[in-house]
Amino acid sequence: MDLTQLEMFNAVAESGSITAAAKRVHRVPSNLTTRIQKLEEELGVALFIRENQRLRLSSAGHSFLRYSQRITGLVDEARRVVAGDEPEGLFALGSLESAAAVRLPLPLARFKQRYPKIQFNLVTGPSGTMIDAVLDGSLSAAFVDGPLLHPQLDGVPVFEEEMVIVAPAEHAPLTRARDADGEQVYAFRANCSYRRHFESWFHDDGARPGHIHEMESYHGMLACVIAGAGLALMPRSMLESMPAHDQVSVWPLAGHWRYLATWLIWRRGALTPTLEAFTALLAEMKSAGV
Template identity: 90%
Template sequence: MDLTQLEMFNAVAESGSITAAAKQVHRVPSNLTTRIQKLEEELGVTLFIRENQRLRLSPAGHSFLSYSQRITGLVEEARRVVAGDEPEGLFALGSLESTAAVRLPPLLAQFKQRYARIQFNLVTGPSGTMIDAVLDGALSAAFVDGPLLHPQLDGVPVFDEQMMIVAPADHAPITRAREVDGEQVYAFRANCSYRRHFESWFHDDGARPGRIHEMESYHGMLACVIAGAGLALMPRAMLESMPASDRVSAWPMPDRWERLTTWLIWRRGALTPTLDAFTALLTEMKSQRL
């Protein structure tokens, strides 16, 4: 069974005539007759009741028609989605949690308003997980921490983040890693780029973090810091978006550690109309902020 057979079957079912259906699908009648007979043999049922020069669907044919029409309809929709000019269909997007919480709500709202036929599937996680999902084809694109180094990926820088060291409210000012040598840290899993950045800052100054507690959210990290249990690292925009941010002290990371750039990435050669429209809106909204 193949798509051509299904299209021929649908045409015969709708017209009730091999001759009329042959004109519709631009084939000779004998070809349709052969392909329909082969389809019946494959299914092991009679799809048409043959009466003189007319064909009408058998009970099995009626049942099969609904499936055949759905299959060909989905194939046509898929063709429009991947090749059409108007963005539509499913858009699987990955993101860092902080980006999803602070940066994306107005962007996604604007994109959905502009392209109502888009269906979003938003997944959050650390950069390493998002990169793997893009490479595997599970995500159309993802927001991750840069720089972009993988040879199979393309992307654009989109957000500049100021990274803040978050400490209990009564903590002394933090200007270098040796001042907090051995203090406990709250961070995401090991494949989180922000966690690697924080650890590198310690090691570059000849210091080491104490025990690293793996958390699932920034709100959990902040609660632990408020309780006086250790330090965390997060973007300023994320910290300021949380109601309890006034209950901690925070200092920008010094010098070259202070800024990180968030990139939107996708597989090289996989720039679909939907993704193209999404990047265009990103550029438009970024220029409006300048």
């Protein structure tokens, strides 16, 4: 069974005539007859009841037609999505939690307004998880912490994040890693790029974090810090978006540790019309200072 057979079957079922269907699919009638018979042999059922020069669907043919039309319809939709001028269809997008919460609502809303046929599927997680999902094809693109180093990926920097240490309100000044030597830290799992950045900041200054508590959300980290249980590292934009952010002390990392770029990445050679339109919108908003 192949797509051509299904298209031929649909044409015959909808026209009720081999001759009319042959004209519709630009084939000779004998070719359609042979292909339909082969399809019936593969399925092991008669799809048509032959009556003189007319064909009408059997009970099995009616059931099969519903599936055949759905299959060919999905194929047509896929062709339009890949080759069409206007983006449409499913856009599977991954993102760091902080970017999804603070940076993406406005561009996603504008993209949906501009291209209403787009259906977003947004997934959040640490950079390592997002990169793996892009590489295996389950995500079309993802927002991750840069720089981009993987040979199978392309991408562009889209946002700059100021990284700050969040400490209890009465904490002593944190101007370098040795000021936090041995303190408990709240962070995401080990494949989180921000966690690796925080650990590298410690080690570069000859210091070590205390126990690292793995959390699932920035809100959980902030609650622990407010309670005086340790430190956390997060983008300033994320911190300022949360209630109670004024109940902690905030210390920007110094020097080259202070800023990190968020990149939009995709598999090399997989820049689809939808993804191209999305990157264009992000560039447009960035140039406008939005």
